Amino acid sequence: MSAAVSAERSGLFQALARVREVGLFAVLAALALATAAINPRFLGAQGVKDILEDVAVTALLCVGETIVLLMRQVDLSISSILGLTAYATGALFIAHPAMPVPLVMAIGAVGGAVLGALNGGLVAWGGVPSLVATLGTLYVFRGADFAWVKGAQINATSLPGHFLGLATAGVGPVPFLALIVVGLIALSGYALRHYPAGREYFALGSNEEAARLAGIDVRRRLLLGFICCGAIAGFAGVLFTARFGTVDATAGTGLELHVIAACVVGGVAITGGVGSVEGAAIGALLLATISNALVSLRVPAFWEQTIEGAMLLAAISLDLVIARHTLALMRSGRRHG
Amino acid sequence: MTDGTPILATVGVSKSFGGAVALRDVSLALHGGEAHALLGENGAGKSTLVRILAGVIEPDSGHILLNGRPQIFRNPAEARDAGVAVIYQEPTLFPDLSIAENVLIGRQPRRRWGRIDHRRSTAMVAALFAGLGVALDPARPVRGLSIAGQQLVEIAKALSYEARVLIMDEPTAALTGEETARLFAVVRRLLGQGVAILFITHRLEEAFAECQRLTVLRDGAPVDSGPIAGYTPSQVVRLMVGRALETLYPPRRSERGAPALVVRGLSAAGVYAGIDFDLHRGEIVALAGLVGAGRSEVLRGIFGIDQREGGTVHAFGREIPPGDPRAAMRMGLALVPEDRRQQGLVLDLSIIRNATLAVLRKLCRGPFSSPAKERAITAEWASRLKLKFRRLSDAVATLSGGNQQKVVLSKWLATGPRILLIDEPTRGIDVGAKAELHHLIAGLARQDLAVLMVSSELPEVLGMADRILVMREGRIVGEMGGALASEESVMALATGQEGALGPACDPA
Numbered sequence: 023m024s025a026a027v028s029a030e031r032s033g034l035f036q037a038l039a040r041v042r043e044v045g046l047f048a049v050l051a052a053l054a055l056a057t058a059a060i061n062p063r064f065l066g067a068q069g070v071k072d073i074l075e076d077v078a079v080t081a082l083l084c085v086g087e088t089i090v091l092l093m094r095q096v097d098l099s100i101s102s103i104l105g106l107t108a109y110a111t112g113a114l115f116i117a118h119p120a121m122p123v124p125l126v127m128a129i130g131a132v133g134g135a136v137l138g139a140l141n142g143g144l145v146a147w148g149g150v151p152s153l154v155a156t157l158g159t160l161y162v163f164r165g166a167d168f169a170w171v172k173g174a175q176i177n178a179t180s181l182p183g184h185f186l187g188l189a190t191a192g193v194g195p196v197p198f199l200a201l202i203v204v205g206l207i208a209l210s211g212y213a214l215r216h217y218p219a220g221r222e223y224f225a226l227g228s229n230e231e232a233a234r235l236a237g238i239d240v241r242r243r244l245l246l247g248f249i250c251c252g253a254i255a256g257f258a259g260v261l262f263t264a265r266f267g268t269v270d271a272t273a274g275t276g277l278e279l280h281v282i283a284a285c286v287v288g289g290v291a292i293t294g295g296v297g298s299v300e301g302a303a304i305g306a307l308l309l310a311t312i313s314n315a316l317v318s319l320r321v322p323a324f325w326e327q328t329i330e331g332a333m334l335l336a337a338i339s340l341d342l343v344i345a346r347h348t349l350a351l352m353r354s355g356r357r358h359g
Numbered sequence: 360m361t362d363g364t365p366i367l368a369t370v371g372v373s374k375s376f377g378g379a380v381a382l383r384d385v386s387l388a389l390h391g392g393e394a395h396a397l398l399g400e401n402g403a404g405k406s407t408l409v410r411i412l413a414g415v416i417e418p419d420s421g422h423i424l425l426n427g428r429p430q431i432f433r434n435p436a437e438a439r440d441a442g443v444a445v446i447y448q449e450p451t452l453f454p455d456l457s458i459a460e461n462v463l464i465g466r467q468p469r470r471r472w473g474r475i476d477h478r479r480s481t482a483m484v485a486a487l488f489a490g491l492g493v494a495l496d497p498a499r500p501v502r503g504l505s506i507a508g509q510q511l512v513e514i515a516k517a518l519s520y521e522a523r524v525l526i527m528d529e530p531t532a533a534l535t536g537e538e539t540a541r542l543f544a545v546v547r548r549l550l551g552q553g554v555a556i557l558f559i560t561h562r563l564e565e566a567f568a569e570c571q572r573l574t575v576l577r578d579g580a581p582v583d584s585g586p587i588a589g590y591t592p593s594q595v596v597r598l599m600v601g602r603a604l605e606t607l608y609p610p611r612r613s614e615r616g617a618p619a620l621v622v623r624g625l626s627a628a629g630v631y632a633g634i635d636f637d638l639h640r641g642e643i644v645a646l647a648g649l650v651g652a653g654r655s656e657v658l659r660g661i662f663g664i665d666q667r668e669g670g671t672v673h674a675f676g677r678e679i680p681p682g683d684p685r686a687a688m689r690m691g692l693a694l695v696p697e698d699r700r701q702q703g704l705v706l707d708l709s710i711i712r713n714a715t716l717a718v719l720r721k722l723c724r725g726p727f728s729s730p731a732k733e734r735a736i737t738a739e740w741a742s743r744l745k746l747k748f749r750r751l752s753d754a755v756a757t758l759s760g761g762n763q764q765k766v767v768l769s770k771w772l773a774t775g776p777r778i779l780l781i782d783e784p785t786r787g788i789d790v791g792a793k794a795e796l797h798h799l800i801a802g803l804a805r806q807d808l809a810v811l812m813v814s815s816e817l818p819e820v821l822g823m824a825d826r827i828l829v830m831r832e833g834r835i836v837g838e839m840g841g842a843l844a845s846e847e848s849v850m851a852l853a854t855g856q857e858g859a860l861g862p863a864c865d866p867a
Contacts, residue, residue, distance in 0.1 A: 216474040216477075217474060218467060218473075218475060221460060221467075221475065224455060225453045225456060225464060227455070229451065229452065229454065232451035232452055232453055234415075235435045235447075235451050236435070236465055237439055238464075238465065295453070295454070
């Protein structure tokens, strides 16, 4: 009897572990519908647009952070990279108002990649733990931002209208901004699953020693991971400017922790090797939906952080329960055959 | 059959780490269709040789011949591409990836635009498993597989790139008899296909049953090599240790004192049950049995690290409360854990810091620690245990395995225990340091310390213990006097082959 029960429960737990994204989506849907039942405008065109605008930049940052987290590393400097490229975007448009938007995007991504390469070099060749290395560059990049920008501010009025249109215009309630981000998420998710290079990120985070023995060039992979993360953060800086229009030296401050929280809520293991960019993006969407739901339910705004923290703890607890259960299964499996 | 060019050979390979010589002028030839046993005590250099053959490290001098041509493996991928597969003692797999990905990592079949063909990978691995007679789902993740299952994945990996040389580093250490038999069936099939096999094991009977040739390493140098038929097991043991085994162990004491530890009906669900025994002052009792029989768990249950669910433990007549290691320590117990790197030491801290960790409170003057006292007590134990060190302020990580174990011991002996629980006291320690530790533990017992020891090394169990309790699947299945027991009788009880019991056994 106990065998049957445990088989059934293991099925449930394994299913939970497998379809984390589906479970998250169910929570998201329930939350959205419940809020809409109280305040119908929440799921109206403007409500949806608000949420998507809010979440786009965070969700994009989650893609890069997920790649780094998969390798069992962390990148805290993404918010500072974003801050630099966000201001650079504004400065470029002020200097050359006719500059094509794709070119600005490419400059943002390349700039971010260079900064990411610095992180990757410190971790892969310097042997500095990524937590410390990127905490250092978090301050260095932000400091450079302040030194460059000083007290200046860029306003939406000095930016070209078609650039700001990325955030304001779109298909139905979905802004172009969100479409770009969704496209990038789908693309990178697919690449991580279906290309050997993508699988190496998982392998590296799952067992670094085994990765080395399997002939994976661990340093190169680490470097490329941080470069990807930096490039995405740099690109996100361009979108940030399009979304907010107003940029100063503090742009994006504190976003990094919000992004890591979203990744973890979305099922990316802080211990590496497990997770998906889609899950992380849904995590970001869930957190953004919660914060907008609180607004439309007229809950005081200071509850938002508490709830975000609670979601994080709930997600980690769920992971622990699943991990323990898997371990118990493994043990009993060994004992009984 | 072994004529002609070896598939893989080393010629005069030497390797040093820092000042320590790990390998000295080792020449070894692996021929197709032949299983070659590489034997030697821990620390003899076997693993270093394996790592050189696998391309993980490069030799300082000497070279590797592949099909008679000099070859340098700069990294594991090059060795793998040359057809050298290694199955390490600890499987090196990716727990979060699927079995199929683990087997084929780096070499997955591709679809258009370079994408991985997951469906074909799964089918390929399923076919490999079918050939091996293994019922594993290639699509499931590796996490949760037993060690045996993981080793099968490693073997499938070796097969998948048609390895011509298979190196196995103690593959059977964690396997049951049945799993071992299945592994050897696969190995014999590979031999039939002309694969060369290098087989490292501590179980001599396996080497004699499965291999055609042997090489014995001692202190990094080959001491003898030849067709296995020309040797007897006792000869090989002498070659391995360089002296007769009997002289390694200290003499036993015959009388025993009053009961120190009385364990009655100890149980923990699914781990062990109905554990009854007494431990007397001045006595060394060994818990023997296979890995996974629940021996370490019993120690942890007694000491209170794990909650026990039933039964009582008394030390010198007073009950030890369950789940309270600090109470156990106050009552004179000490536990030297199995894995000194993980549980016994803080590797980056100094010898002093480690040695005084368990007695820090006693050494304090008010709220402050007393460096002078800490140094004095560490120096005292270091000299009593003959610890080899440069400075007491050096990090423990710089010491050899044997000396690390001495630091763990001194840490617990400093608490002045009257009952010492010790788990695998000499795992991964070289022969000389082993003998020293054995004499040390026996000396402590002579000073009336009661010792309960878990060990997987039968010679150690037989050589050290006054009494042997054999555990199987969470129960004590027999008790023997140390002098009357033999490796065979202990193994028979541990594996459940009671039919083979001799008169020395007393099944409980």
